Amino acid sequence: MLELDGIDAGYGPVQVLRGLSLTARPGEITCLLGRNGAGKTTTMKAIMGLLPLTAGRITLEGEDISRLPAHEVPKRGIGYIPQGRRLFSELTVAQNLEIGMRVRPSPPQVLTRVLELFPRLADRMGQRAETLSGGEQQMLATARALCLEPRVLLLDEPTEGLQPSMIEAIRQVVVRMKSEGVAILLVEQRLDAVMSSADRVVFIENGQVRDNADAADLRARPEMLKRYLGV
Amino acid sequence: MDFGPHLLLAAIEGAVTAAVLALMAAGLSLVFGVMRVVNVAHGEFYMLGAVLAWVVASTLGAHPALGFVAALAIAPLIVGAVAAAADMTVLKRLDYDPERTIVATIGLLYILQQLTLMGYGPEARPVAPPFNQRLALPWVEWGDGGVQLYWPWGLSVTTYKLFVIGAAGAVLAGLWALMTRTRIGLVMRATQLDGEMALAFGIPVERVYAGVFGLGAALAALAGVLIVPIQQAHYLMGGDALLLSFIVVIIGGLGSLAGTVIAAILIGMSDGIISVFFSPTLAKIIATLLVAFVLVFRPQGLMGKPPR
Numbered sequence A: 001m002l003e004l005d006g007i008d009a010g011y012g013p014v015q016v017l018r019g020l021s022l023t024a025r026p027g028e029i030t031c032l033l034g035r036n037g038a039g040k041t042t043t044m045k046a047i048m049g050l051l052p053l054t055a056g057r058i059t060l061e062g063e064d065i066s067r068l069p070a071h072e073v074p075k076r077g078i079g080y081i082p083q084g085r086r087l088f089s090e091l092t093v094a095q096n097l098e099i100g101m102r103v104r105p106s107p108p109q110v111l112t113r114v115l116e117l118f119p120r121l122a123d124r125m126g127q128r129a130e131t132l133s134g135g136e137q138q139m140l141a142t143a144r145a146l147c148l149e150p151r152v153l154l155l156d157e158p159t160e161g162l163q164p165s166m167i168e169a170i171r172q173v174v175v176r177m178k179s180e181g182v183a184i185l186l187v188e189q190r191l192d193a194v195m196s197s198a199d200r201v202v203f204i205e206n207g208q209v210r211d212n213a214d215a216a217d218l219r220a221r222p223e224m225l226k227r228y229l230g231v
Numbered sequence B: 001m002d003f004g005p006h007l008l009l010a011a012i013e014g015a016v017t018a019a020v021l022a023l024m025a026a027g028l029s030l031v032f033g034v035m036r037v038v039n040v041a042h043g044e045f046y047m048l049g050a051v052l053a054w055v056v057a058s059t060l061g062a063h064p065a066l067g068f069v070a071a072l073a074i075a076p077l078i079v080g081a082v083a084a085a086a087d088m089t090v091l092k093r094l095d096y097d098p099e100r101t102i103v104a105t106i107g108l109l110y111i112l113q114q115l116t117l118m119g120y121g122p123e124a125r126p127v128a129p130p131f132n133q134r135l136a137l138p139w140v141e142w143g144d145g146g147v148q149l150y151w152p153w154g155l156s157v158t159t160y161k162l163f164v165i166g167a168a169g170a171v172l173a174g175l176w177a178l179m180t181r182t183r184i185g186l187v188m189r190a191t192q193l194d195g196e197m198a199l200a201f202g203i204p205v206e207r208v209y210a211g212v213f214g215l216g217a218a219l220a221a222l223a224g225v226l227i228v229p230i231q232q233a234h235y236l237m238g239g240d241a242l243l244l245s246f247i248v249v250i251i252g253g254l255g256s257l258a259g260t261v262i263a264a265i266l267i268g269m270s271d272g273i274i275s276v277f278f279s280p281t282l283a284k285i286i287a288t289l290l291v292a293f294v295l296v297f298r299p300q301g302l303m304g305k306p307p308r
């Protein structure tokens, strides 16, 4: 279980997150919703240790990971699929995956399993990441994070700019990870996708959590969406 | 001497300059490529390599070959460690901010230079080359019976100069293999491409930076050790070397090892040849003009990639 407890974080003097608390449970998809600039990406960076916390703490299975140096955080089993993919552009598909494999490090059969999930990557192992199509790049970003056998998976707008069939492929992988007991924290703008797969929804506004809901309740009370997202 | 043999002689001098320059500029380019730090103190690491070579060789005082081999191993190690320490104590504290690191490395330049002046003194001191046989070189001429070989008087090269060229080539090939064929190289390239994502995938970026800064400095120091049997060690020798390295890195394209080597050959050879036939000043003028042209017509350098 990943717990954020009253965290403050930001960029230099600019504070973005203000006392933000949330929980991501194993085998559940927790969805972060909020307008542009609400602090969703900032929350994920704070979890990864990429931003210093000025207050609060982040624990994974009880261990305080917010005091660790940033490069130790993924070794605890947190896989990050950042907004905009952020692949190592000049490295090949194989090298990008190798970096994921070396994090913990993972046994070789993990790579075989990840490539079974994304067969299109298996055909392109020698290709440079920057030359992949947008959909293939998203697959690679996802595969890179799965290579470290995550206990927690952070996905920041994984469907941005993808066609429906690609979105479905990513969704199936996420659902599969959930069934394997991975705790999933998902940022997603497309509400239909959220509604169909999320277990819990967390509304973020101005770097604070405004509300929490079970996805089932939300389907019954759509006025919440209107209040926090204006849709 | 005829023109042909004279040109060959100048080209050999140029090749030695090119070899040393390529090593030094590769270090500068590596540091900029991975860390985005413009290391103004790079010339002082070269100077320290040369001075330490003298210190090691004169302390051992044994056979020149022994002293030189010891210097070749020890000087780059010490200089690399000094640079890594400077990275961890100074550059890291500045968050590798591009402008502030320039100022910091200017400070480092003066600290290293003045400490050397205090400890080593203002003299230029030689180190004996480990071997220095003279090899006469043949030249061809059209004689009565067709093509003939002859040995013009004064056309020769020392084995040590050939060694410098070969050693620089071997080290550069090793550096290329390190960057493209090994796990360390993969980690360095990933850090270069996206430092934040490197951290998010378990790469200890701070340690990579310290290692890269140390490796860059060690390459400069190695160049210094190789040159000192030809040029003598002096506490101000870093200045010209730094200028030429910057010229090479700008022409070759920042962060491109192949470009750096090509530009070093271009600048080293033209420096050697023009210095022999005309004057060293003209050689510097032409090199600087070349930089101006590259900056105007191909700002990313010969092999660099245009900014995205």
Ligand SMILES: Nc1ncnc2c1ncn2[C@@H]1O[C@H](COP(=O)(O)OP(=O)(O)OP(=O)(O)O)[C@@H](O)[C@H]1O
Pocket: A011, A014, A016, A034, A035, A036, A037, A038, A039, A040, A041, A042, A043, A083
């Ligand atoms: N590097 C940075 N330096 C300073 N401010 C930043 C930086 N990155 C983000 N911010 C600010 O932090 C706030 C939250 O940004 P964040 O990226 O977390 O939003 P988000 O919820 O992910 O939005 P979006 O839906 O557009 O991705 C914004 O006001 C943004 O301008």
Ligand SMILES: [Mg+2]
Pocket: A040, A041, A042, A083, A156
């Ligand atoms: Mg975002």
